[in-house]
Amino acid sequence: MDPRIRRHAEIIVDHSVKVEKGDTVQVAAPAVAEDLVVALYEQLGERGAKPSLSMRSSRADRAFLRACDTDDFELHEHSMAEMEETDAVIIVKGSENAAETSDVPPEKVAARTSANAPIQRERMGKRWVGTQFPAPGEAQLAEMRTSSYEEFVYGAMNKDWDEQREFQRQMVEILDPADEMRIVSGDTTDLTMSISGMKTINDYGEKNLPGGEVFTAPVPDSVKGEVLFDKPVMRQGREIEGAWLRFEGGEVVEHNAEKNEDVLVGVLDTDEGARRLGELGIGMNRDIDRFSYNMLFDEKMGDTIHLAIGKAIRETVPEERPYNESAAHLDMIVDMSENSFIEVDGEIVQRDGTFRFEDNFDE
Amino acid sequence: MDPRIRRHAEIIVDHSVKVEKGDTVQVAAPAVAEDLVVALYEQLGERGAKPSLSMRSSRADRAFLRACDTDDFELHEHSMAEMEETDAVIIVKGSENAAETSDVPPEKVAARTSANAPIQRERMGKRWVGTQFPAPGEAQLAEMRTSSYEEFVYGAMNKDWDEQREFQRQMVEILDPADEMRIVSGDTTDLTMSISGMKTINDYGEKNLPGGEVFTAPVPDSVKGEVLFDKPVMRQGREIEGAWLRFEGGEVVEHNAEKNEDVLVGVLDTDEGARRLGELGIGMNRDIDRFSYNMLFDEKMGDTIHLAIGKAIRETVPEERPYNESAAHLDMIVDMSENSFIEVDGEIVQRDGTFRFEDNFDE
Numbered sequence: 051m052d053p054r055i056r057r058h059a060e061i062i063v064d065h066s067v068k069v070e071k072g073d074t075v076q077v078a079a080p081a082v083a084e085d086l087v088v089a090l091y092e093q094l095g096e097r098g099a100k101p102s103l104s105m106r107s108s109r110a111d112r113a114f115l116r117a118c119d120t121d122d123f124e125l126h127e128h129s130m131a132e133m134e135e136t137d138a139v140i141i142v143k144g145s146e147n148a149a150e151t152s153d154v155p156p157e158k159v160a161a162r163t164s165a166n167a168p169i170q171r172e173r174m175g176k177r178w179v180g181t182q183f184p185a186p187g188e189a190q191l192a193e194m195r196t197s198s199y200e201e202f203v204y205g206a207m208n209k210d211w212d213e214q215r216e217f218q219r220q221m222v223e224i225l226d227p228a229d230e231m232r233i234v235s236g237d238t239t240d241l242t243m244s245i246s247g248m249k250t251i252n253d254y255g256e257k258n259l260p261g262g263e264v265f266t267a268p269v270p271d272s273v274k275g276e277v278l279f280d281k282p283v284m285r286q287g288r289e290i291e292g293a294w295l296r297f298e299g300g301e302v303v304e305h306n307a308e309k310n311e312d313v314l315v316g317v318l319d320t321d322e323g324a325r326r327l328g329e330l331g332i333g334m335n336r337d338i339d340r341f342s343y344n345m346l347f348d349e350k351m352g353d354t355i356h357l358a359i360g361k362a363i364r365e366t367v368p369e370e371r372p373y374n375e376s377a378a379h380l381d382m383i384v385d386m387s388e389n390s391f392i393e394v395d396g397e398i399v400q401r402d403g404t405f406r407f408e409d410n411f412d413e
Numbered sequence: 414m415d416p417r418i419r420r421h422a423e424i425i426v427d428h429s430v431k432v433e434k435g436d437t438v439q440v441a442a443p444a445v446a447e448d449l450v451v452a453l454y455e456q457l458g459e460r461g462a463k464p465s466l467s468m469r470s471s472r473a474d475r476a477f478l479r480a481c482d483t484d485d486f487e488l489h490e491h492s493m494a495e496m497e498e499t500d501a502v503i504i505v506k507g508s509e510n511a512a513e514t515s516d517v518p519p520e521k522v523a524a525r526t527s528a529n530a531p532i533q534r535e536r537m538g539k540r541w542v543g544t545q546f547p548a549p550g551e552a553q554l555a556e557m558r559t560s561s562y563e564e565f566v567y568g569a570m571n572k573d574w575d576e577q578r579e580f581q582r583q584m585v586e587i588l589d590p591a592d593e594m595r596i597v598s599g600d601t602t603d604l605t606m607s608i609s610g611m612k613t614i615n616d617y618g619e620k621n622l623p624g625g626e627v628f629t630a631p632v633p634d635s636v637k638g639e640v641l642f643d644k645p646v647m648r649q650g651r652e653i654e655g656a657w658l659r660f661e662g663g664e665v666v667e668h669n670a671e672k673n674e675d676v677l678v679g680v681l682d683t684d685e686g687a688r689r690l691g692e693l694g695i696g697m698n699r700d701i702d703r704f705s706y707n708m709l710f711d712e713k714m715g716d717t718i719h720l721a722i723g724k725a726i727r728e729t730v731p732e733e734r735p736y737n738e739s740a741a742h743l744d745m746i747v748d749m750s751e752n753s754f755i756e757v758d759g760e761i762v763q764r765d766g767t768f769r770f771e772d773n774f775d776e
Contacts, residue, residue: 087470090473092480093480094480095481105444105469107450110466117455117456118459118461120461
């Protein structure tokens with residue numbers, strides 16, 4: 051077996067979900083990721099854990115959803131009971147063809163997702179990780195041949211996460227106590243917001259592997275200015291290019307996109323919260339040096355920031371602070387590698403992708 | 414998709430387990446059989462059934478069993494609860510390499526099988542079918558290239574099962590009321606037994622697909638004579654060739670084998686019941702015209718009979734009749750195509766593979 055797969059399994063088991071003897075561990079994976087499942091099962095066996103396998107088939111799923119003539123799905127009670135007694139969940143993404151379910155009516159997918167929402171809520175309370183197997187579908191999406199994509203994926207995941215955590219901690223220490231932020235990139239992005247009282251989270255490969263971002267929540271009403279998302283965004287298999295938003299009083303008051311603006315509008319129209327920002331993240335994983343049309347990687351790319359319209363991430367918003375509620379959450383990315391800076395409480399903390407703690411900007 | 418796979422799925426769903434609207438149907442399959450899973454999911458969706466997928470990975474299974482250092486497995490409670498509420502179970506066999514688990518300690522497999530025995534017992538009370546996907550592993554075992562093996566497998570399964578049932582019914586009508594049987598093949602097999610009061614079952618593709626046998630139980634103490642099993646038998650990945658048994662008073666009193674006799678002896682020594690016969694079956698599926706080292710097919714081959722040492726099949730033995738109890742059940746096959754006959758209550762009912770109801774034997 052490819053030693054990179056074994057290393058990936060070790061990082062998942064030891065670092066991400068910290069498996070202990072006697073733990074019940076659910077592994078959810080597509081068939082194409084069988085090699086990783088084998089490596090995980092070996093690790094879980096060695097650690098005295100009890101694994102259970104939920105191998106998915108997106109092709110079977112598609113066939114069923116298209117053939118059935120109902121939108122009325124029931125919660126799978128046994129899956130719920132099983133999740134309740136599970137200690138850790140390992141979710142592996144990967145597909146032979148990333149467009150396999152592209153002709154399934156979105157209402158049916160939504161109806162089933164909603165029926166199974168209690169299982170997902172239960173899972174959020176467990177140790178869990180979402181990770182990637184470098185399958186041909188995602189390689190194609192990234193416009194890379196599979197072996198190059200493998201290099202890219204393992205480069206981003208199989209790294210020294212303690213070192214990465216310490217690197218990112220410096221940014222957490224800047225953002226966590228901060229009040230005001232300003233993000234400027236070229237002539238197209240100049241956005242200010244308050245992050246006062248919000249919590250900044252250090253993501254170093256626990257719930258997401260790869261990790262590699264620090265993220266917090268803007269105070270919803272505080273966002274002001276305009277932003278051009280110069281990296282494309284995939285939504286429902288369609289690519290939104292050159293999305294541009296102008297905020298006033300926290301709300302999107304003007305918008306535009308070069309391609310598939312209707313998809314962007316669809317998200318903005320979800321509900322009131324979808325017109326406000328829920329997340330601000332700083333990508334700090336420099337082994338992710340290219341865009342791969344996969345948010346698990348893209349949002350952690352070095353020299354980028356991302357903003358999400360819609361729902362805030364619960365753990366970034368303390369009880370007494372305003373929480374942006376929404377059914378939507380769409381991450382969009384701004385390139386910060388050139389003519390860009392991030393200002394925190396009046397001080398520049400990143401310039402053209404370089405952080406203040408790396409360079410004193412003494413020039 | 415290969416139309417033969419779709420036809421296979423239809424036969425499984427409509428003929429074997431008779432799926433109805435609202436049924437909960439469990440599909441257990443290896444990843445290599447994903448095409449069949451897709452076809453089944455389409456059929457199940459169309460019929461308004463609720464499928465759940467249990468996709469197996471023998472490689473992951475092997476890795477876990479070898480890595481863990483326990484023989485102490487627990488019953489998987491949720492799987493048990495799930496089986497209790499399942500209406501029908503579809504078990505698909507198939508492997509990329511039939512020897513994938515050959516280095517797993519048999520004690521561990523046995524310990525886990527025994528921990529999960531309640532789930533298997535529960536399943537036996539459901540509508541269920543065991544069937545085959547023509548995967549490369551079983552093709553290699555049969556010494557056939559995969560496309561020829563596909564022809565063979567679909568030829569044996571995708572047939573008119575009503576016609577096959579009626580063909581076999583003629584043999585059931587002979588055996589069910591019968592008392593004495595004699596099986597003679599060449600100079601090497603001459604065995605007599607009573608089947609008095611036992612029930613003969615017509616297997617036409619319900620619990621086994623392919624089906625194609627009629628089977629009953631010998632009265633355990635009645636078996637007398639000798640038998641040479643001239644078709645090889647696989648056990649724990651090893652092939653027993655030329656097994657020969659001599660019975661007296663129902664018990665094996667002498668035995669021999671040309672190859673791997675120790676495996677045969679291992680089975681005979683399991684317990685007292687393993688030295689007596691538990692099953693007599695007549696293979697009647699003439700589309701199975703060759704041996705493929707897969708008992709699901711081999712025991713239904715035309716022009717053969719098979720005998721199992723060990724446990725009798727429950728439904729063939731009425732309450733008041735003697736039941737042969739054992740932990741073992743090893744089917745072994747006798748070629749009846751030449752110099753052979755089956756006699757029932759003094760009358761020849763099959764000669765050289767041809768049945769009395771096909772030819773009056775008036776010569």
